[in-house]
Amino acid sequence: MNIDSIVKGIENGDHLSISRAISLVETNCVNDNVREIISRIYHLTGNAHVIGITGPPGIGKSTLIGRLSGMLHDSGKKVSILAIDASSPFSGGSFLGNRIRMQEALSSRGIFMRSLANRGISGGISRSAWDVVKILDAAGSDVVIVETVGAGQADLEVRNLVDTVIVVLGPGLGDEIQAVKAGIMEIGDIFIVNKIDREGAFLAIKDIEDTLAMSPGKKWHIPVLGLNSLNGEGYQDLLKVLDQRWDYISGDPGFKDGRLLMELRAIVQNTLLSRVEESFAGKNAFSRTISGLSDKTTDPYSAADRIIGKIYLKGD
Amino acid sequence: MSEERFSEAGKNLSLFKEKPAKVLLAKPGIDGHDRGILVLARAFRDAGMEVIYAGLLPTPEQVVDTAINEDVDVIALSLLNGAHMTVFKKVADLVKEKGITDISLVGGGTIPEQDKPALEKMGISGNYGPGTPMKTIIDHVMKRAAEARQKKMSGLH
Numbered sequence: 205m206n207i208d209s210i211v212k213g214i215e216n217g218d219h220l221s222i223s224r225a226i227s228l229v230e231t232n233c234v235n236d237n238v239r240e241i242i243s244r245i246y247h248l249t250g251n252a253h254v255i256g257i258t259g260p261p262g263i264g265k266s267t268l269i270g271r272l273s274g275m276l277h278d279s280g281k282k283v284s285i286l287a288i289d290a291s292s293p294f295s296g297g298s299f300l301g302n303r304i305r306m307q308e309a310l311s312s313r314g315i316f317m318r319s320l321a322n323r324g325i326s327g328g329i330s331r332s333a334w335d336v337v338k339i340l341d342a343a344g345s346d347v348v349i350v351e352t353v354g355a356g357q358a359d360l361e362v363r364n365l366v367d368t369v370i371v372v373l374g375p376g377l378g379d380e381i382q383a384v385k386a387g388i389m390e391i392g393d394i395f396i397v398n399k400i401d402r403e404g405a406f407l408a409i410k411d412i413e414d415t416l417a418m419s420p421g422k423k424w425h426i427p428v429l430g431l432n433s434l435n436g437e438g439y440q441d442l443l444k445v446l447d448q449r450w451d452y453i454s455g456d457p458g459f460k461d462g463r464l465l466m467e468l469r470a471i472v473q474n475t476l477l478s479r480v481e482e483s484f485a486g487k488n489a490f491s492r493t494i495s496g497l498s499d500k501t502t503d504p505y506s507a508a509d510r511i512i513g514k515i516y517l518k519g520d
Numbered sequence: 521m522s523e524e525r526f527s528e529a530g531k532n533l534s535l536f537k538e539k540p541a542k543v544l545l546a547k548p549g550i551d552g553h554d555r556g557i558l559v560l561a562r563a564f565r566d567a568g569m570e571v572i573y574a575g576l577l578p579t580p581e582q583v584v585d586t587a588i589n590e591d592v593d594v595i596a597l598s599l600l601n602g603a604h605m606t607v608f609k610k611v612a613d614l615v616k617e618k619g620i621t622d623i624s625l626v627g628g629g630t631i632p633e634q635d636k637p638a639l640e641k642m643g644i645s646g647n648y649g650p651g652t653p654m655k656t657i658i659d660h661v662m663k664r665a666a667e668a669r670q671k672k673m674s675g676l677h
Contacts, residue, residue: 220618227672231539237676285648286586296540297565304575316587321570323536433643502538 207237207434211244217282217343219316227320229335234475240333248342250283250460254452255347256362257326258388259372261354264398267433268287269349270306276347277313277444284340285310285317287351288330296323302351316340327361328352331474334365334467364466367459368449373412375404383415393426394445400437402428424452424511479515482488541665546574546593549607553600556650557601560596560628560657567658569665580610587623590655593665593672597644599629605638612642624664628657631648 205213205224213221228237237303258263258325268285273283287302298321303310312316322330329352340348363369371392383389395416397408412428427445431438453459483489490511496502530617543564545557556574564571572590574583595615597608608627613625626646627639636647644662 207676220588220620223589224672227591228676230533291536291540291570292565295566296536296568298540299561299565300570300572300590303590307575307578307582307586309577319572321540378587498589510581 207240207244211241211429214245214339214343215248216459219314220391222284222316222339222343223318224261225339226320226336229339230330230332231319234478238335240414242338245338245342249338250341250342252348253368253446253453254337254341255368255446256349256350256352256369257367258352258355258369258391259361259396259398260356260374260377263354263372263374263435265351265354265372266305268303268307268398268431269351271433271436271439273317273347273349274309274313275443277309277315279443282344283315283347283349284343284345285315285349285351286320286333286336287317288322288328288333288342288353290353290472291321291323293324316343322353325386326359327356328359329361329365334470337365355388359461360391363391364463364470365432366394369447370396371421372396372398373408374399374406375402375433377408378411378412380414383411384418387413387486391447393424394442395426395428396442397428397430398433400432401434419435426447444481464490474513483511483515539669540568540570541594541598541662541669542570542572542590542592543594543661543665544572544574544583544587544590545596546578546586546611547647548574548578548580548583548611549601549603549637550577551599551601551603552576556600557598560598563658564653564661567662569642569661570588580607580614583611584614584618588618588620592623593668594624594626594661596661597625597627597629597638602630603630604629605635608639608644609642615675620677622668623666626661626664 205221210221210225214225222333225241228241231238257269259265269285273285276283284436287300289300290304300319300321302319303317306317309315320330320336322402323329333350337348337350350362350366361438369391371388371396373396395407395412399405409428416426429438429441429445431442497504497507545561547554547557561571561573572592574586583595595611598609599607604627612625625644627644628646628648631647631649639647645664648657
């Protein structure tokens, strides 16, 4: 498939085209294919409610998405899913296991779902996640669900990627002290206590609610919901809350501005970073500067300033 | 070597300069003996591939649907129940029906010698049985993945 037919296919929501486009953009090094695809579909983006699902490994994120995506689909919404799993920092390989938990919901309804490996990027998502979300958005999705890598306390990148962060927790993960801690407890727009049939679930809900009550006065009231993903208990409430959240977002025209700035910053940062990597990769990189340093005719900070100037201007 | 990698974990992207081969492992049809395929999944991961396992009892349609959504380079099929001539063929037919020529198919399981030529003809290569060294399987899958990747790239422009 060539890029023309891929772009056309995205507009028509064709799964094969969407999939091929994702393959082209899911790279750590931005290349011409990425630039071309994104520039050609960008005008089609911005219509989807992008929902991030994060939380510790094994808490039930994938199972939750399986059930939620089915219910959203059945209520008439077009849903697409991006699930990110961890790459091995040793072999570079990955076992992408999210799909198994949602396959039933997907295949009977024709929901598009893609697994990505994070390929060495920490923070819970992959570097290409922004571009993949744009493709799914441009393909006419009403809802795009992004599942992060099983997250720890400080994996917060998803906050910059999505409209709504759902933090999924469970009973037995910690007491009220844990709930007050910084990091992942600060990024949720909706909190979920999953596996509500297990002991301690209501205590967990109470601990999170108490913590949230300490910072009142926010425009969006952060709900805490209990779910049982096996029998569907609590899911109607979740659908209702997601509708309210979408109304809230739609009522704030500047809602995405902050994220657009963050994304622009990330692109500039990444582009510069890869230029830095390129310029230092050569065998005799900056050999004159190095001898200047060993002769003490310059110092590291002045030398770095000169190099930064060169790197920054390259390509302009 | 491994120490060096430890210090780089999470930061160093040089490991990920090249896109890893992406493989879908599947046991289509009624066959719940998944110990072997999980061992393969783990070995493929350790060989640097991105591995997706289709789970227990997927239909051929689900396998092909997954392969399209995930844009894998290789669909690796395994059956120990003797239904390979029917079910592997169904998968190969579906792939062809969708007009896909740039995803490779490989097979494995308890496959009698006399069935192998017919499977090869369907485009399903390898067809390794029990006792095959892991390296033989990995090398073959990597080779078929590289073929698929090359076809995908050449179709682009």
